[in-house]
Amino acid sequence: SRSINLALIPGDGIGPEVVAQGLKVLSAVLPQDVKLETKEFDFGAKRYHATGETLTDADVEALKQYEAILLGAIGDPSVPSGVLERGFLLKLRFLFDHHVNLRPSKLMPGVSTPLKGQPEIDFIVIREGTEGPYTGNGGSIRTGTPQEVATEVSVNTAFGVERVVRDAFARAQARPRKKLTLVHKNNVLSFAGHLWTNIFNKVAAEFPDVTTDYLHVDAATIFLVTDPARFDVIVTDNLFGDIITDLAAAVSGGIGVAASGNINPSREFPSMFEPVHGSAPDIAGQGKADPTATVLSVALLLRHLGYEAEAVRIEDAVSADLSERGDTTRTTEEIGDALAGRVAG
Amino acid sequence: SRSINLALIPGDGIGPEVVAQGLKVLSAVLPQDVKLETKEFDFGAKRYHATGETLTDADVEALKQYEAILLGAIGDPSVPSGVLERGFLLKLRFLFDHHVNLRPSKLMPGVSTPLKGQPEIDFIVIREGTEGPYTGNGGSIRTGTPQEVATEVSVNTAFGVERVVRDAFARAQARPRKKLTLVHKNNVLSFAGHLWTNIFNKVAAEFPDVTTDYLHVDAATIFLVTDPARFDVIVTDNLFGDIITDLAAAVSGGIGVAASGNINPSREFPSMFEPVHGSAPDIAGQGKADPTATVLSVALLLRHLGYEAEAVRIEDAVSADLSERGDTTRTTEEIGDALAGRVAG
Ligand SMILES: CC(C)[C@H](C(=O)O)[C@@H](O)C(=O)O
Numbered sequence: 263s264r265s266i267n268l269a270l271i272p273g274d275g276i277g278p279e280v281v282a283q284g285l286k287v288l289s290a291v292l293p294q295d296v297k298l299e300t301k302e303f304d305f306g307a308k309r310y311h312a313t314g315e316t317l318t319d320a321d322v323e324a325l326k327q328y329e330a331i332l333l334g335a336i337g338d339p340s341v342p343s344g345v346l347e348r349g350f351l352l353k354l355r356f357l358f359d360h361h362v363n364l365r366p367s368k369l370m371p372g373v374s375t376p377l378k379g380q381p382e383i384d385f386i387v388i389r390e391g392t393e394g395p396y397t398g399n400g401g402s403i404r405t406g407t408p409q410e411v412a413t414e415v416s417v418n419t420a421f422g423v424e425r426v427v428r429d430a431f432a433r434a435q436a437r438p439r440k441k442l443t444l445v446h447k448n449n450v451l452s453f454a455g456h457l458w459t460n461i462f463n464k465v466a467a468e469f470p471d472v473t474t475d476y477l478h479v480d481a482a483t484i485f486l487v488t489d490p491a492r493f494d495v496i497v498t499d500n501l502f503g504d505i506i507t508d509l510a511a512a513v514s515g516g517i518g519v520a521a522s523g524n525i526n527p528s529r530e531f532p533s534m535f536e537p538v539h540g541s542a543p544d545i546a547g548q549g550k551a552d553p554t555a556t557v558l559s560v561a562l563l564l565r566h567l568g569y570e571a572e573a574v575r576i577e578d579a580v581s582a583d584l585s586e587r588g589d590t591t592r593t594t595e596e597i598g599d600a601l602a603g604r605v606a607g
Numbered sequence: 608s609r610s611i612n613l614a615l616i617p618g619d620g621i622g623p624e625v626v627a628q629g630l631k632v633l634s635a636v637l638p639q640d641v642k643l644e645t646k647e648f649d650f651g652a653k654r655y656h657a658t659g660e661t662l663t664d665a666d667v668e669a670l671k672q673y674e675a676i677l678l679g680a681i682g683d684p685s686v687p688s689g690v691l692e693r694g695f696l697l698k699l700r701f702l703f704d705h706h707v708n709l710r711p712s713k714l715m716p717g718v719s720t721p722l723k724g725q726p727e728i729d730f731i732v733i734r735e736g737t738e739g740p741y742t743g744n745g746g747s748i749r750t751g752t753p754q755e756v757a758t759e760v761s762v763n764t765a766f767g768v769e770r771v772v773r774d775a776f777a778r779a780q781a782r783p784r785k786k787l788t789l790v791h792k793n794n795v796l797s798f799a800g801h802l803w804t805n806i807f808n809k810v811a812a813e814f815p816d817v818t819t820d821y822l823h824v825d826a827a828t829i830f831l832v833t834d835p836a837r838f839d840v841i842v843t844d845n846l847f848g849d850i851i852t853d854l855a856a857a858v859s860g861g862i863g864v865a866a867s868g869n870i871n872p873s874r875e876f877p878s879m880f881e882p883v884h885g886s887a888p889d890i891a892g893q894g895k896a897d898p899t900a901t902v903l904s905v906a907l908l909l910r911h912l913g914y915e916a917e918a919v920r921i922e923d924a925v926s927a928d929l930s931e932r933g934d935t936t937r938t939t940e941e942i943g944d945a946l947a948g949r950v951a952g
Pocket residue numbers: 347348351352504538794795825
């Protein structure tokens with residue numbers, strides 16, 4: 263009999279509320295013969311304040327025992343900016359080699375967008391997750407003085423770029439439109455830009471049925487608001503991906519419905535699935551958070567583990583729920599119940 | 608009697624067409640007693656192909672003789688990406704220490720935006736222009752091999768950050784809302800992020816009447832499409848500024864109306880004014896280009912040189928022209944004539 267062995271990290275703010283609903287939908291969609299085992303971890307602001315720890319070596323070893331991780335949100339205003347980001351979230355992405363950061367954007371019927379004319383939006387962004395300006399390389403001298411110099415070093419390797427570019431080509435090839443756009447800033451960041459562009463062109467030759475193009479990141483933001491239908495699959499660097507996926511989420515229904523997967527395709531280490539939104543401490547504990555982004559992240563998790571039919575059931579349920587949602591205000595739990603009901607039905 | 612001594616760089620693609628109209632409006636708005644002297648320079652793709660030069664030492668010395676530069680657009684698909692950008696545009700910005708890159712965004716009445724509900728948009732972005740990831744620091748080893756490593760180094764100095772932050776506070780203080788937002792990514796780029804944040808907070812203490820806040824760059828892109836009215840003045844790093852000003856242009860009427868100034872406030876070297884749009888070779892020479900962005904850049908130029916009343920006359924003329932424009936299609940020259948007529952009137 264089959265089983266799924268899942269690490270749950272509810273985290274801070276609205277994290278616990280949305281993870282509870284994600285888990286509810288997951289339980290509802292799984293066939294009877296699949297045994298779901300979960301274990302909850304207490305990472306986040308509370309533990310940091312109590313112990314000073316964000317993620318210990320023992321924590322990392324413990325997490326390695328699981329097939330996948332479902333994360334709510336990590337972050338609280340009481341913790342200095344960067345401590346939990348670098349000490350927990352990015353640390354896990356790097357240690358578990360989550361080099362494919364997968365972020366789909368789909369404007370479902372009936373969902374509101376800030377854009378006029380309800381454009382067709384259905385694309386995925388593959389953001390590199392383990393290199394670029396996110397490596398923490400850099401430093402400062404004469405810190406705090408009028409002579410301070412602070413540097414940030416973006417590190418890009420042929421190894422790291424090629425594997426994510428290949429992954430993106432394969433995903434583009436599997437979609438009906440088969441179109442892949444490289445987003446970078448190769449006219450200014452020439453060293454990294456040439457590496458990305460050369461590898462992109464080299465791999466393209468092996469995927470002759472995939473249409474390719476290139477956009478500078480600044481131009482990409484223009485198209486995301488004037489012609490988002492032009493995008494099918496985007497592959498980009500860690501920082502550009504961070505920026506354009508928030509914009510992509512904003513135009514395709516908001517971060518309340520934006521899902522993401524931090525994926526290690528080799529499955530050597532567990533992949534981690536999380537809503538794009540943060541911990542939203544201002545509405546925490548009030549049942550106001552929309553669990554849809556977490557539920558869609560559960561669909562990505564299931565697809566990663568090979569449960570394609572169940573992933574599609576969740577996505578269809580969300581799509582139906584959103585198109586019938588209208589202006590009704592429902593609690594976090596009511597939305598979770600509705601989605602659980604749909605996938606079970 | 609007064610005089611303005613202007614270097615003109617029409618450049619590539621639609622550059623010459625829009626600069627001609629900018630010059631026409633400039634001549635029309637200037638009082639009789641101001642003598643306008645201009646000299647045209649041939650920088651761009653044509654010269655690069657003919658001579659291999661982008662900007663020589665002698666060119667730089669020649670340009671230094673002028674009070675300001677009006678640039679159309681530089682760039683052509685026949686030149687490899689980066690050659691003219693780094694060899695001309697960025698070279699000038701760095702040599703002439705254009706550390707205040709000023710980019711206003713104002714959605715004028717009657718102008719179409721991709722956003723629903725015609726939001727109020729009236730903010731300026733102060734983009735740092737001489738540091739950050741634009742310094743060209745970095746390199747690659749084992750280039751072209753599977754072991755290539757390419758780096759890009761963002762260089763940030765207390766000197767460079769403080770002067771642009773001070774400029775932004777002064778500009779915010781001079782506006783009715785007096786609000787300044789710092790945009791960075793200090794939770795990930797901690798070295799540069801701390802420098803920016805510390806200096807921002809230090810200078811803020813000297814401007815107690817200016818309201819301040821902070822946004823991560825990814826969150827800023829969300830607000831630019833969901834609530835652009837929240838912005839008054841934004842100060843940000845060179846690369847983040849590049850990205851968000853293209854997005855800002857897209858939501859506030861498009862790059863057809865987005866102006867910019869590469870400003871050296873000390874006036875030690877000439878400042879350079881240019882439309883945000885590029886050379887658009889696909890429509891070059893057809894009279895289809897909108898010269899409005901160039902005309903608005905002329906207004907920024909006049910303001911920089913102390914001709915405030917004339918700058919306002921141009922901005923009012925553009926505003927009136929745009930609100931009466933409707934769906935009529937006019938040529939580049941017709942728009943230039945209309946604007947020249949209005950400012951002269
Ligand atoms: C919280 C932060 C470190 C993170 C990032 O920058 O990657 C977030 O913005 C995201 O997109 O997942």
